[in-house]
Amino acid sequence: MALNIRTFVVGPIETNCYLVVDDKNKNAVVVDPGDTCAELEEALDGVTLTDILVTHAHFDHIAGVSRLVELTGARVWAHHLEADWLDDPARNLSAAMGEYTPAVRVGRPSVLLQGGETTTLLERSLRVAHTPGHTPGHVIYIFDDVVFVGDLIFCASVGRTDFPGGDSRTLLESIRDQVLSLPDETRLLPGHGPWTTVGHERQNNPFLLY
Ligand SMILES: [Zn+2]
């Protein structure tokens, strides 16, 4: 059975927050809750949210974490290099947004990642890959042929590298090693904008044509 994936576009910079449900057991995970979202909370009715997967700790990917933890007690996954960022408005960049967003403090993650973990979630195998470049502790979550790529790569674009801890060469290496190594038909679900595939980006992404 295919994963049941719904997208909620949340917050001031239109972040894709994904709800992934195993329809058989009604277990669910949320990827990058970038803001509170009434529609998402409605969609959680009747399912058990067990885990919140954070690709990286910029405020636009975590500002909705506290509310979901309060509602469900779900575990929060993030890379250990950004463990402190979730509760630090300067590092998660919410402080820099001025009037556009309140300071974001969402505690520390409960599952600290290194990258390279393989586990089972929603009765499927899940692999975590460390993909620095946009931020030092950015990770992607690989469920076989569906990958949540955060702000690593977008349809026809790549993540910004001008924030603290960003590095463009490292970003392109992460994309080459962890994304372009996957089969062409693999679906990529990014943190902003439409979904794409590995093959589409291999052929069309202007940042990868070199
Ligand atoms: Zn970001």
Ligand SMILES: [Zn+2]
């Ligand atoms: Zn983002």
